Amino acid sequence: MIKYYSNGKLLLTGEYLVLDGALSLAIPTQFGQSLTVESIDEQKLIWKSINEIGNVWFEDAFLLQNNEILNQVQDDNDISNRLIEILKAAKRLNPNFLNSKTGYKVTTKLDFPQFWGLGTSSTLIQNIAKWANVDAYQLLEHTFGGSGYDIACAQHDFPITYQLKNEFTNEIPKHNSTALSAIVQDDKKRKICKVNFNPTFKKHLYFVHLNRKQNSSDAIARYNSNKNNLSVAISEISDISSEMISRNSLENFQSLLISHEAIISKIIKQEPVKNLLFPDFNGAIKSLGAWGGDYILVTGNEESVNYFREKGFHTIIPYSEMVLTR
Helix, strand or coil: CEEEEEEEEEECCCCCHHHHCCCEEEEEEEEEEEEEEEEECCCEEEEEEECCCCCEEEEEEEEEECCEEEECCCCCCHHHHHHHHHHHHHHHHCCCCCCCCCEEEEEEEECCCHHHCCCHHHHHHHHHHHHHCCCHHHHHHCCCCCCCHHHHHHHCCCCEEEEECCCCHHHCCCCCCCCEEEEEEECCCEEEEEECCCCCCHHHEEEEECCCCCCHHHHHHHHHHHCCCCHHHHHHHHHHHHHHHHCCCHHHHHHHHHHHHHHHHHHHCCCCHHHHHCCCCCCCEEECCCCCCCEEEEECCHHHHHHHHHCCCCCEEEHHHHECCC
16 A cells, blocks of 8 residues: 655735746645555556545546556546546656556545645645656646646645746846745746745734635636736736745735735736625735635734624634644
8 A cells, every 4th residue: 555645735925927937925734635545456446535524525446458547437427537637647647657457446535625725636636646656747737737836835845935937037036035945946947945934923814715616727717818918017926925925024914915916906807805805804815826716814813713704704724723834
């Protein structure tokens, strides 16, 4: 039996613009997904996916014949089809993957509800990549697509800055030297740095789930249809990311959140979530990931927690209970 595990993710800065080279701040979460592989005698791939409360939410079996992965199910199943797509992509990257006379029993286990948006897909991609011995970023590129910051969070147990390289890269402000801990990856496509992001005011930070799961692919498509000249916005967001790491004041942090919301709002032509849902909230609110769903980051205290509960939002997680720090 072999077991793999990958961290969930949250993107604190740079949503949308991370795709175009903005320096972005991301954090791995204490919640993730495991994948366990056992060998069996039959030439089958038996797959079972379990949710955070131990219930099976997906299961299927696939034939492994003539070095091919074949679906046994007669009915068209979107999840099965997507899984086959991922496995076949992994096999193209490594032809020796699943190339044996035995079969496999695979079990995945989530630490978090699927609708939370912490990386059900990215943790699966990272786990399958480790199992298949292929590059997770390449596997992501051949399947779901995206910037890859979520793969970086799946791989690392500490806060990171993430940046795709393009023509804007040289214009982006450099890290504050006291905040930068180490470069963990720097190649032709991306630069990832471990950063010392551990706010002294973290007891005033909460993650609130909006109960409106967003489709990241749809959100990215809307972003791509709206974007024009992004060089100024990329520079501004990159500067905010850098300042957020180095500033150690709640007041300054809130100011950066508000500025970030205004910049993204202008690009995607959507009202900030605070204006739409929480105009009377006494604190800063920032959308995380695709706007309109999943988590928001809020600044406040216990009274703030009561505010959101009274509004009908009951999934409220303190910063220290969400973020992975090792």
